[in-house]
Amino acid sequence: DIQMTQSPSSLSASVGDRVTITCRASQSISSYLNWYQQKPGKAPKLLIYAASSLQSGVPSRFSGSGSGTDFTLTISSLQPEDFATYYCQQSYSTLGTFGPGTKVDIK
Amino acid sequence: QVQLVQSGAEVKKPGASVKVSCKASGYTFTSYDINWVRQATGQGLEWMGWMNPNSGNTGYAQKFQGRVTMTRNTSISTAYMELSSLRSEDTAVYYCARGTTLLDYWGQGTLVTVSS
Numbered sequence: 767d768i769q770m771t772q773s774p775s776s777l778s779a780s781v782g783d784r785v786t787i788t789c790r791a792s793q794s795i796s797s798y799l800n801w802y803q804q805k806p807g808k809a810p811k812l813l814i815y816a817a818s819s820l821q822s823g824v825p826s827r828f829s830g831s832g833s834g835t836d837f838t839l840t841i842s843s844l845q846p847e848d849f850a851t852y853y854c855q856q857s858y859s860t861l862g863t864f865g866p867g868t869k870v871d872i873k
Numbered sequence: 874q875v876q877l878v879q880s881g882a883e884v885k886k887p888g889a890s891v892k893v894s895c896k897a898s899g900y901t902f903t904s905y906d907i908n909w910v911r912q913a914t915g916q917g918l919e920w921m922g923w924m925n926p927n928s929g930n931t932g933y934a935q936k937f938q939g940r941v942t943m944t945r946n947t948s949i950s951t952a953y954m955e956l957s958s959l960r961s962e963d964t965a966v967y968y969c970a971r972g973t974t975l976l977d978y979w980g981q982g983t984l985v986t987v988s989s
Contacts, residue, residue: 767935800975802918809968809979810910810918821977853918857974860932862908864918 768792768856770865778873785841787868789854794834798858801830801839804867805850813852814839844870875899877969877980884986890957893983895969902950903927906973909943909954912982913965923973924952959987 769792779785789799797817802810812821814830817837827842841848849872854865880894895907909921922933924943931943942955952969964987970976 798974802976804918809970809982810976811979812975812977815975815977821975855918855920855976860923861934862920862923863934864910864920867917 767861768795768859768863770854770856770863772852772854772865772868774868775866776869776871778871779844780873781844781846783844783873785844785848785870787839787852787854787870789832789837789839789865791835791837791856791858795856795858797833798856799830799832799837800855800857801828802853802855803848803850804853810853841870875971875978877971877978879967879969879980879983882984882986884988885959887960887987887989889959889987890955891959891985892953892955893967893969893985895952895954895980897950897952897971900971902945903947905971907943907945907952908970908972908976909941910968910970910976911965912968913962916965919965921954921967926952956985959985961987963987 771790773788799817801814804810818830829840851867851869853867876898878896903926906923908923924931926945945952966982969980971978
């Protein structure tokens with residue numbers, strides 16, 4: 767199975783900060799990488815698919831980049847509603863796997 | 874609008890089985906895979922497997938091979954996930970989600986508690 771790692775595991779940031787989260791795959795997954803946001807008690811929400819495509823309705827402050835094994839999710843200006851946990855997921859293999867998550871909380 | 878509505882919370886004893894349903898509406902059920910993802914309290918997301926509602930084909934994470942079965946009833950646009958030989962570590966919220974290379978719609982989650 768393809769293993770996914772994320773860094774950092776958590777971070778504290780302020781409203782207006784630029785935030786970057788990294789995801790790494792154990793083998794090349796081309797651009798088959800998605801990003802999800804999850805708030806407590808809620809189902810995950812798709813933010814970015816195919817590494818850099820913004821899901822409909824998602825604010826443009828979210829962006830994704832990367833290919834191969836290294837990927838990045840960037841929030842250009844953190845908003846109060848962005849405090850959540852973020853997960854990457856590979857869809858290169860039919861057996862999809864998630865990263866362990868990055869919790870973004872208030873500084 | 875696309876909706877995935879899951880069955881209610883379950884409490885099971887160790888060794889028992891649980892079957893969670895996921896009813897789809899607002900789209901053609903057979904056009905998108907259904908995936909199952911679980912999350913233990915305070916933990917991350919764990920992908921369990923997928924099912925193609927058109928063909929019935931499935932793919933399971935190695936961890937769950939032999940214990941999980943994903944099925945569907947196309948006449949009522951409903952997918953099912955059955956997990957057997959339950960143990961305390963299976964206590965989690967179980968989600969269904971639509972998609973193949975991306976998961977764009979999710980059910981509300983079903984809490985399964987395994988306790989003696």
